[in-house]
Amino acid sequence: MTALPLLPANFGADPDLLEAADRLLAGAQGPRDIRYVKTLRISVTDHCNFRCVYCMPDEGVDWLPKDEILTYEEIVEIARTAIGHGICDFKLTGGEPLLRKDLGTLARMLRGLPGCGEISLTSNGLLLDRFADELCEAGVARVTVSMDTLKPELFREITRRGDLAQVWRGIRAAEAAGMGPVKINVVVMRGYNVDEIVDFAEMTLTQPRTVRFIEFMPLARSMIEEAEHFVPYAEIRARIESRFGALQPAQQDTGTGPARTFRLRDALGKIGFIHAMSAPFCSTCNRLRLTADGQLRSCLFDGGEIDLRPLLRPTAQRAELRQAFLDCVVLKPDAHKHYGTRQMSQIGG
Numbered sequence: 001m002t003a004l005p006l007l008p009a010n011f012g013a014d015p016d017l018l019e020a021a022d023r024l025l026a027g028a029q030g031p032r033d034i035r036y037v038k039t040l041r042i043s044v045t046d047h048c049n050f051r052c053v054y055c056m057p058d059e060g061v062d063w064l065p066k067d068e069i070l071t072y073e074e075i076v077e078i079a080r081t082a083i084g085h086g087i088c089d090f091k092l093t094g095g096e097p098l099l100r101k102d103l104g105t106l107a108r109m110l111r112g113l114p115g116c117g118e119i120s121l122t123s124n125g126l127l128l129d130r131f132a133d134e135l136c137e138a139g140v141a142r143v144t145v146s147m148d149t150l151k152p153e154l155f156r157e158i159t160r161r162g163d164l165a166q167v168w169r170g171i172r173a174a175e176a177a178g179m180g181p182v183k184i185n186v187v188v189m190r191g192y193n194v195d196e197i198v199d200f201a202e203m204t205l206t207q208p209r210t211v212r213f214i215e216f217m218p219l220a221r222s223m224i225e226e227a228e229h230f231v232p233y234a235e236i237r238a239r240i241e242s243r244f245g246a247l248q249p250a251q252q253d254t255g256t257g258p259a260r261t262f263r264l265r266d267a268l269g270k271i272g273f274i275h276a277m278s279a280p281f282c283s284t285c286n287r288l289r290l291t292a293d294g295q296l297r298s299c300l301f302d303g304g305e306i307d308l309r310p311l312l313r314p315t316a317q318r319a320e321l322r323q324a325f326l327d328c329v330v331l332k333p334d335a336h337k338h339y340g341t342r343q344m345s346q347i348g349g
């Protein structure tokens, strides 16, 4: 059955109805005739201070021209439209979002929109200790940090320039500021970090963080081969359970998106899995993406994108913007089949 999109506007902004829609989605099996979108991931820049091997080349990156990047005022206009559809949660991402000047200003502008829900941030963590207090004060509630290894040298190899100790300082600063528990995203890659799966899992025994294991995805322009490095969810889970015993289902964190969440026995933290490849969750995906240059995307991989810039420049055309969200949800695939032509930093992975 082809999904027949139903935006949350159909539920109104009534929190009880939205909660009922959440429950409906949680129990859904396979393609349905309902599509409930609640989160907009906003990429504020395609620039990054890392060059992760699976994301972009070391040199010669095709950065977006500056005048194509949305201004904060344009982003806020889009967010206002999203809220009108009941899409009230916003995740700020990049590239590396902390490279965008005055990100706290954008968070405050979003926070000021009537109906704005949760604002969260996905970061590589390198600059987080500098901005954590300001972002928290500006209304950013939660942070997700990417960290694929606990070994400093391997971290530098994967990111081609990262400083693991500095990222840890950022995580602690975010927690001290009140944006904990921090989620840590680990892309599992054979030949790099398979032997550290249990170490990351062990961290959740004593730390109230959520570690989320992500299957390696073959995005266009990745610098490493998917077939060689892919580790399926079943293997990741088996490695954890053979060491620590059976995982127990845990309550989803807010804004968990596609992750399935578990807990080790007596653990303070949680373990999540994002298995976009071996067990796609497209039919329950509840997010849209806005690229830094104003493309509203239905999917990280597949589906289509709608260029919002002509609807914003020279002035915002509110009716057309509103329609663009409806059109974009129609493009959401029941199952992704392609991997697009953009590199991940341009989409806001």
Ligand code: SF4
Residues within 6 Å of the ligand: 048, 049, 050, 051, 052, 055, 056, 094, 095, 096, 124, 146, 159, 344, 345
């Ligand atoms: S994966 Fe994230 S941190 Fe790494 S280069 Fe891409 S945008 Fe930067």
